[in-house]
Structures are given as C-alpha cells and as structure tokens.
Amino acid sequence: MDQVIFDLTQMPLREVNAALHAPGLAGDFLVENPAGAHNLAVGLTSPVNVTVQGHVGYYAAGMNQRASVSILGNAGTGVAENMMSGTVTVRGNASQSAGATAHGGLLVIEGNAAARCGISMKGVDIVVGGNVGHGSAFMAQAGRMVVRGDAGDGLGDSIYEARLYVRGTVASLGADCVAKEMRPEHLEELAALLKSAGFEGDDPAAYTRYGSARTLYHFHAANSY
C-alpha cells in the first residue's frame, strides 16, 4: 500500500488525528510540516506506521496503542505519555516527562531526554540514546529504562519495581534507589532492549542496574512526625 501523506500546512491537526483514528486503519502515513504542533498522533489504536517529518509539541503519540510512530525531529513535553503498546521513536531530543505513566510498548529517544523521563512509568520500556534529566523514573512502578549516557539528579526517587540501566554517570540517586548487581538475566534483558532500540553494538556489561532498595514499602514509626 502506498504511503498516505498529511501536510499540516494544508490540513488542520484535528482532521489529521481523526483520519489516523479511522476504524480498522492500516498502512503507512507521513505527516509533514508539524511545526511544533501539540497532540499530534495521539490516541492511535490501529497497527499503523506513522512518520512525522519535523519537530512536534506536547504529548505527541500520547496514549498510543499498537501504532508505530517515528518522529524525525525533537519532541516537546510528554511524548508517548500513558502509552499502552506499540512503539514511539524520537530521532532528536525529547523535553520533560517523556513516557510519563506509560503502561507498555517501547519508547526510543535517540538524543537526550530532559527532566522527569519515565515519571511514574507503569510497564513501558524506554531506551534513551543520550542523557536523561533530573527526576527521571520518579515513582517508577514497572518497566525498564535504559540510558546510554548520564542521568541527572534524583534518579529513581521512590522507585517501585522498575529496572533502570545506566551506562554513564548518575548525578545522584533518589530516595530508596540503589545500584544492584547485573546478573545474567539482566545482561540478557538489557541486550534485548538495546537491540530492539537499534543499539545492539553496546556492551551490556558496561551498564549499571538500579532499582528499589524496598525500604519505603512499609510504614516505619520512626518516619512519622
């Protein structure tokens, strides 16, 4: 099937999103001239391929299910927020709260992600080619996050059972987040994640795993006022 082209200088955003929401949709779609538009390709539920040629604004590909969305540019706040399944790829950098609260699927940011990447993630896999900002994986509940560069302050603060893999330095760990041993199953898991994101050249052994020390799971009378 030929690729369908939507030009945002010719077609209003709502019409583009409505077209991408058509029941039973299949095929390949190209969105041109996004010019930083918000809410592009949100709420997709069909297994379509959507390529966005340029920079997008807030919440691009939010709530995604089954679709594969590639953004050939930078993304604003909350890219792939609350994604359920499918794949979202950002060729450039992502602003704050990338993949926030996402339950499933794969989010790949080839450049850097800003603050609060993967905040309250609930099962998504996030692979970041560069660095993540402060407060990343805050209250991360489930899923995996891979950072090929460095992490900012407060990584994994109040983390639950998400697993974080960082190759570079961590400016500081958040409350209850600790470095953990890389056992064979973690090396295997990380290798698979890197491969799925197109970074199979990396040595998984160069990464450190971080996770919950589980000291905040139960109430301690000593912590009360």
Add this chain to the structure above:
Amino acid sequence: MCGIVGLHLRDAALYPRLGELLTGMLCEMEDRGQDSAGVAVYGDREWSPEGHSSVSLLEVAEDVAGLADAVSVSLGSPVAGQRLGDTTVLTAASGDLLEAVRAVRPDVLVAGFGSDVTVLKGVGHPRALAASWGLAKAQGWQGVGHTRMATESAVTPSGAHPYAVGPDQCLVHNGSFANHATIRRDLRAAGVRFDSENDTEVGARFVAHQLEQGRDVETALKELCSTFDGFYTLLVSNSDSFAVVRDAIACKPAVIAETDAWVAMASEYRALSDLPGVEHARIWEPEPEVVYAWTR
C-alpha cells in the same frame, strides 16, 4: 501558564524584519496567555531615535502633546511624544528624561526607559495589542515579548510584562515566585521603589539592584536562583545582552535555537518554527539553573 518569546539578531540584514518576526512569535504564544501582553524592542529608531533617551508610560489619560510640553518645561529641552496603543512614549535628545517625567507626574506608571529600548504593554489579547502598537513594522536588533495568563496578581497594565525597571533592562517571566513578599520587603528597606504587587516585578527589581551594584547579568541571575523560591523561566535582556535561566525544577518550558544570524528563545518550539533558517538551527532545552547569555 504564560508565553515568552525573544529574538536576538546577529545579522544586521534582519534588523528591518525584527517587528515582523517578533509579532509572529508573540501571536503564536497567544494560547499560553490572553489577558495581557507586552514587548520590548531594542533599536527601533522611529520609537527610540539614536542619541535620545526614551520613557514608556502606561495609563496616561491626558493629551500626549500636553504631557510632552509639561515634561519639556521641566527638562529645559524639547520632548517628543507619541501614543502606541495604550502606551505613551516620550523621547528627548538631552537631559534626564525619566527624572523630568517623575518630577512632573510623580505617580505615572513607567513601563520602561533607556536609550535603545521601547517597552509596550497592556491588557488585552496579544494579537490585538500587537496590531495597536504597529509592532510588525518595528525594526532593531533585539526584541522580547510576553503573553500573560495571570496567576499571582491582578490583570492590570502594571501587572503585564515585560518589567523594564533599569536603563534598557527588561525581564519577562513564566512561572511564579513564592517568596516575593519577603524579598520585596528587603528591597524596599534598601530603598527600591515598586509599582505593583506583582511577583515578577520583584525579580526584575532584584536583577536591576544587582546590576546597579556592578554585578554582571550572569552573576545577578545566579544570585536570583539562590534567593528566589518558586517556578520560573526568565528571559533577561539589556541593550547588548540576552540571557535565559530556569529554576532547579525546570517545569516551566523553554527552548533555545541558535544560528549564525540569530539567537531565539521561546516557551515552545512552535513560536520559533517560522524564523528564517530555523531548519538548520541548533535547538536545545536549557538546563535547570544554568545561565545562558549572549552579548552583541
């Protein structure tokens, strides 16, 4: 929410297009604030003639020519006046124009003053205000703008940004300062005069006070980071400088783009998307508590 835009031109060939580009940027940020707006334009020689000082005034009910005459008598030299939207701009070739204005009309609201800057602001929709100022025709080397959605103080001309409280200085803010009352009290005790109860004015007066004491803009903004509590993305300009800083939490958005021809900053990328050559610009999000500054 509020919107910030700023454009610092390096290529003089673009100076005639400053107003047109700034208008496009400001109007793109209208969704982020529609109760008031303002701009500061550096180097428009219709509004601020070379070698003249200028003062921008708000809420002037009287006839502009009458006001200019009254100030002229006090100053002892000619004063020209024009009305741009709701802002009255006075200019003079010699003497301390601001002092003369304050002597003649002690309670007048000063929106900005200096030798290069024209500050225009008011209550209303950004698009309507830009049209009332004739912003699209403005020229110059630098401009900043703000679209306001008030949270911290009333919707009044004195609450609109920019705050231009030192000579050719200008500050616009997205966010809110939590401890502004304490800092205002300290600054008042140090002799600083305030025009409003607005939190951003405290930030602007703080920066102006620091600069007055001989600090450079980078040091002043670092001092601001350690003194102020709250949320902020700030764009701070002077006749020869353009600086951006964000608070440690960095939840108020900002994006910077840079080419050989210009440096631009906005709350969102879409405000930059029509700038000439943006497709080849270096684009990044400023890091928390890092001061980014450019000089001409």
